[in-house]
Every structure is written in structure tokens, then in C-alpha cells.
Amino acid sequence: MRASRLLSILTTLQARGRVTAPELAEACEVSVRTIYRDIDALAAAGIPVYAERGAEGGYRLLDGYRVRLNGLSPPEAEALFMAGLPGPAAALGLDVAMMAARNKLMAALPESLRENAGRMQQRFHLDAPNWFGESEEPVHLRAIAGALLNNKLIKVRYRSWRAEKQRRVGPLGLVLKAGSWYLAGHVDGSVRTYRVARILDCSVLEQPFVRPADFDLATYWRAATLRLEAELHPNAVTVRLSPLGVKLLDALSVPYVKARMRLEYVADAEGWRIAVLPVGKTAWHAATELLRFGSEAEVLDPPELRRKMAEIAQAMAARYEPPRRLRATARKA
Known part of the structure; x- marks a missing residue:
């Protein structure tokens, strides 16, 4: 050890x-x-x-001192080949370099380790997107990656939810999340996140970008993700769930909601249980989240959300109500 x-x-x-x-x-x-x-x-x-x-x-x-360490344990060799999963490397334009590096590593390994290392490539595959989703292939991803590696500023035209904007961005890092690429960029003294697929134009400037020495991409991304999830679920509701509703809650809820919900252990005489869980900003957003449970959930609090659920349910019932002439035809039949 x-x-x-x-x-x-x-x-x-x-x-x-x-x-x-x-x-x-x-x-x-x-x-x-x-x-x-x-x-x-x-x-x-x-x-x-x-x-x-x-x-x-x-x-x-001491400056100039180098040590050659050629011994790799079997788990270390296997881990190196796990790092060579091809999807993200190809998206960044590094697939050829990744293949060349992998071939050189394979040639340098002792004969006893080559079989296990090669097996990792045959038995593990990375499929980043969610189920029934497609991986994005943003037009400007490779240009951004090049600017990121060379510490160059970029000028982008970005389409947000509200409008198109132009920004000069200091690229700090790229993150692949559920099949989508995101850019962490330094803009006007703060760090912001941009979805690369929404970047309409991108030009790499000759002006160098001095990367902040204390910036850590993984730490920033964790904090940004938690902040976004908290902004999307700022309110709490109390709901009554059937046994099936409890199973649907576990199957349909995002990890942020699962980690923060409170579910009563003891069920009532009908098997229903009370849960308190975070939901969206407005009553409409919260209602659209809870309508997935159908009749297996009943909102108890707040009252305005309960009214919104009833309003939407009544509108849906009216929407699916057969027209009078169809009802008359059905009665005659």
C-alpha cells in the first residue's frame, strides 16, 4: 500500500x-x-x-528530473482503455488521435495485459443521451474546443429562451450532459453556462484568454447544476398518493426531487400515503408535473394548486366530451 x-x-x-x-x-x-x-x-x-x-x-x-514508470497493474491498464470511449472524442475531433494513442498504448503493454485491455473495448460502450433522445452534434463544438485548448477568446451569437445575444466569451470548459454539450464561459467577470447547440455563430479571436487559476470545472458544474435544479423547483406541495402513485413517484421523479421529498412511511386504511415534494415555480408548472400521476395523486396543499389541478382536469374532461350529435347518435344506436 x-x-x-x-x-x-x-x-x-x-x-x-x-x-x-x-x-x-x-x-x-x-x-x-x-x-x-x-x-x-x-x-x-x-x-x-x-x-x-x-x-x-x-x-x-528538481527541474529536469524525470522518472520512467513502465509498470501498469491490470486494473490500471483496463482503466486507461475505459477512458478511450470513442463518442465524446469523435465529437471533439479527437477520434483519430485517440485511436493512435490507444494503439501505441496497446503496443507498449506487456503481453500479459493486452488481452484484458482489449476486452474492455469489446465489452463496454458509452451511449450518452437519455432514452429516446439523440446526441447533439453542435456545428461549432470543435472550434470552441480548439479555442479552449489554446486559451483564445471566442465571439458567439447565442439564442437563449428569450432572444438572440452576442457575447465575447473566455472558454473555461466543456461538459457533456445527457447527450448535450455545455460551455462554461467567462463573461463580464462571471461564469455562465451556454448550451453549445444554441450557439448560432462562433469565431475564434486572436486575443488570448487568461484562465483564472482557481477555476475548477467539476466544482463549478456541480454547483451550477444544483443551483439550476433549485431554481426549477422552488416550491413545495403536499400530495396524497395511491400505492401505484408511490411507484410512479419513484419512476418519474428526477434525482433532485427524490433527494428532497418526504414520504410518510405509514399508509392510511386505503393504502394511500402523504408526500411533500419540490415542484416548479408557478401553479401551472407544478400542475403539469403532477398530472403525470393521473388519478393516482391528489394535491392537498397549497389550495391554489389544488384549484389549478381541478381547473385543468375539468377542461380536459370537457375537451374529451363527445359532441351532442355524437351522443344522440349513440343513444339511437
Whole structure:
């Protein structure tokens, strides 16, 4: 275990340059004191690792020092081939490079690891879109990816829900979510999210973009996703659910709603249970979400939503009511 951790520290220092002890401790899931002991062990073994003091300090290897680590464990080799799933790479224009890298890696692996690594390609496939949905192929995705990698500003014409806008954007990252690509971009001092398929025009500018040193794409995306889900479900309702309604609630609800709903464990004499769950902004939005349950759900609170549900149900009943002449014909028949 310690030997594996020492190799992990060494490869991290070689890949990233300066790294702090707390960062190494978090990556290795050990205490900072353990990292101190591991660094001493590396230095005692002749590895030229040294510490830089101060607010911007950390551990680093002597400039020019490189270590060759050719040994891969079977799980590590398999994991590398899992990272080579072709769909997103092709969308970014990296499919040829991905294939070349994979072939070189396969050639470099020992014979004992090639069979398992090749098996990963045969037995795992990534299908990113939701069921019955299609993966988007945005026209400007590759241009944006190129600007992102080269730290160049882009000028875009974007169609939002309300209007078309033009923006100069500093590209910070691309995210593939449920078959759709999203761009995290720096605009007017803040970070915003753009759906790439809604970008109508895109030109890469020669002006360089200085990426904020403290920006972390994964952290931003998690926070942005939670914020959006909270904005889409700001209100709470109390509903009464039949046994089938409880099953539909589990099958049809998004993860955000499932994580925040409260469902009473004890059922009444008819088997119905009470649930409190987050819903959309307006009574109309909330009603359209709850109408999926049909007659298996009854809104108890708030009163305005209960009235809206009754209003929509009455309008639907009237819509499907047969015309008088058809009713008369049916009676004669």
C-alpha cells in the first residue's frame, strides 16, 4: 500500500509540478503527517524532491528530473482503455488521435495485459443521451474546443429562451450532459453556462484568454447544476398518493426531487400515503408535473394548486366530451 502511494506521489509531482501537502493528502486519502513521512522516504531513496516555502509553496521535483514508470497493474491498464470511449472524442475531433494513442498504448503493454485491455473495448460502450433522445452534434463544438485548448477568446451569437445575444466569451470548459454539450464561459467577470447547440455563430479571436487559476470545472458544474435544479423547483406541495402513485413517484421523479421529498412511511386504511415534494415555480408548472400521476395523486396543499389541478382536469374532461350529435347518435344506436 505504501509503495503504491509513493509512486502516486511521485507521478503527481512529475505531472503537476508544485503540489502542496494537503493536496497530496486529499488525493491519497491519508493525513498530511503521513505525506510528510512519505516525502522524507522519497528523499532518503535519492529522489530530488524539495519544498518551497511561503503562500505559493509546496513540494516539487528538481527541474529536469524525470522518472520512467513502465509498470501498469491490470486494473490500471483496463482503466486507461475505459477512458478511450470513442463518442465524446469523435465529437471533439479527437477520434483519430485517440485511436493512435490507444494503439501505441496497446503496443507498449506487456503481453500479459493486452488481452484484458482489449476486452474492455469489446465489452463496454458509452451511449450518452437519455432514452429516446439523440446526441447533439453542435456545428461549432470543435472550434470552441480548439479555442479552449489554446486559451483564445471566442465571439458567439447565442439564442437563449428569450432572444438572440452576442457575447465575447473566455472558454473555461466543456461538459457533456445527457447527450448535450455545455460551455462554461467567462463573461463580464462571471461564469455562465451556454448550451453549445444554441450557439448560432462562433469565431475564434486572436486575443488570448487568461484562465483564472482557481477555476475548477467539476466544482463549478456541480454547483451550477444544483443551483439550476433549485431554481426549477422552488416550491413545495403536499400530495396524497395511491400505492401505484408511490411507484410512479419513484419512476418519474428526477434525482433532485427524490433527494428532497418526504414520504410518510405509514399508509392510511386505503393504502394511500402523504408526500411533500419540490415542484416548479408557478401553479401551472407544478400542475403539469403532477398530472403525470393521473388519478393516482391528489394535491392537498397549497389550495391554489389544488384549484389549478381541478381547473385543468375539468377542461380536459370537457375537451374529451363527445359532441351532442355524437351522443344522440349513440343513444339511437
